[in-house]
Amino acid sequence: LDAIADDQVALSQGVVRDVDANVVQLTSAASTGPGVSTWLFTPQAQNVGAGFVATFSFRVVDEAPIEGLAFVATRRPDGLDDIPTSTGSGLGYRFMTHTVAVAIDMCADRGDGDACEDQEIRLHYPDSPDGSNADMAGTKRVYDGVQRSLRYSNEVHTVSIEYLQRPDWIEVYLDDSLYLRKTGFDLEEVLGGRNAYIGLMSATGDVPATLEILNFTLETIEVEPSQTDAGTLTPDAETLDVVGDGEDAAGFTIQTRDLCGNVVQNGGYADYMKAWYVPVRTLDSVLDLNETRRVLEDSVDNETEWILYPDERVEATIVDNEDGSYTALLSSSDVDVYALYACFGPDCAYNWTSMEAMESSSFYSHVDFAVRVNALTPSPTRSPVDFVASANDDSNVLLYSAVGGGVAGFFLMLSMVLLF
Known part of the structure; x- marks a missing residue:
């Protein structure tokens, strides 16, 4: 210090x-x-x-x-x-x-x-x-x-x-x-x-x-990346849903440990956490031959083949929870399904062509189908409606008109008598 x-x-x-x-x-x-x-x-x-x-x-x-x-x-x-x-x-x-x-x-x-x-x-x-x-x-x-x-x-x-x-x-x-x-x-x-x-x-x-x-x-005894607990960031984690408004967010969390395997309870290592959300689409989606694509090894089912698009990856927002855990969040307005690839360590990185780890001393994990960004549901709009008076309203209007007309006629006749 x-x-x-x-x-x-x-x-x-x-x-x-x-x-x-x-x-x-x-x-x-x-x-x-x-x-x-x-x-x-x-x-x-x-x-x-x-x-x-x-x-x-x-x-x-x-x-x-x-x-x-x-x-x-x-x-x-x-x-x-x-x-x-x-x-x-x-x-x-x-x-x-x-x-x-x-x-x-x-x-x-x-x-x-x-x-x-x-x-x-x-x-x-x-x-x-x-x-x-x-x-x-x-x-x-x-x-x-x-x-x-x-x-x-x-x-x-x-x-x-x-x-x-x-x-x-x-x-x-x-x-x-x-x-x-x-x-x-x-x-x-x-x-x-x-x-x-x-x-x-x-x-x-x-x-x-x-x-x-x-x-x-x-x-x-500092945090040891190789001892990191994957927490919720595992390949078979349940898919999270968010609304594609660019504000709603969801993500997955890891827990750090020290060299002795003890849980670290303080933050400060957000720079070690790196994560990317990679679009995942079915094989029958429109393919761009210029993009790097990779078949997802673990399919949702046996009948559908899914393709990873690492060239379109989105860098996650890293949140230091200040208790030794870190969360990789995604918010997007693009409707898609995303896999999550994350690592924890001072020099951790991925080779996006092979999707393999660049070095072995850090923590690496991924979620096959991490976040589903859903389209916004249009809110119903109120259509203009012409006002139609009810029967009671019509009767009241006519009654008031009749009474008003009678009173006006009475005053008119009285004025004529006074003139003569």
Whole structure:
């Protein structure tokens, strides 16, 4: 992760970018106020359920009473919105749910009211995902004291956190020395899922200190195209129907997995998904001898031969469902039946003459009769109808006319009498 690049990291208020020095000040004596918590996180949740290695370097550049910092993995329902404030020894993470924290506490004995002489590395996580780390003692699972000073030295210190789901352990290294190890630790069980935002948090007390992050890298067990689950995108899938209005859409979905075969629960690989809808027509349709055609191997029935027209293929719209699955959609105004050819991988492609895969390290699958685009059904139009008054209407009109005529005649006769 490049902590200077906007698209690589999300920063809270109080965090300062030093572009010239290419560092991020997680807390700053000059710019961060007292009694606040600060954070730096990946802008999207990462697939960390199967394992990860996170490494970062930091240094303290002044002699203010530094609180420390924490490595944090969280999948709280609100994501990075409205993170609760936890100042001082809370190091920012204390009231967060669905969260695991590795605290590098530079003042571990503050609870006794003594001077900050001891330091500690601790692993914190709640008993259930919806719990928080509010009870600091109850969520402290493993801890070890740091015998040498990490404060005020202006030295660069490097922390590495390594996790594997199988075997299930987490280890924390400080400057290449193993300080903490926890076995029987299942991150997915603790967080309530396999994906999480990964980052660093800190907090200030009465007098802020400057804490610089020099680098921050994260390696995960990424999606493995060859392990992709075909989902609904199989050759014998049921044909879907859409209306040929260019807006109605239907499609098929795949599910990605990592190298260990675990389901990937985060998105971000839409560029790997490629799919095309290829028209399929019966042999008795009008043929253009200049087009590339191929007989469909699996016919709808034994009496009809179907032909693929790859030259008329339509590129699918790929939807990242943000849960590790991807859908290839088709919407069209051309009435036709379409097969679907799809692949998942950074370099996947088809040879449209032979309809064969171009390379073997990606996922490939197809649906013989995927989508049927149907003609629009004309809506009935209202024909003009001449108004014909009913018998009652006619009687009323005549009655009103008769009454009106009688009254007018009476007034006319009265006027003539008055004149004479």
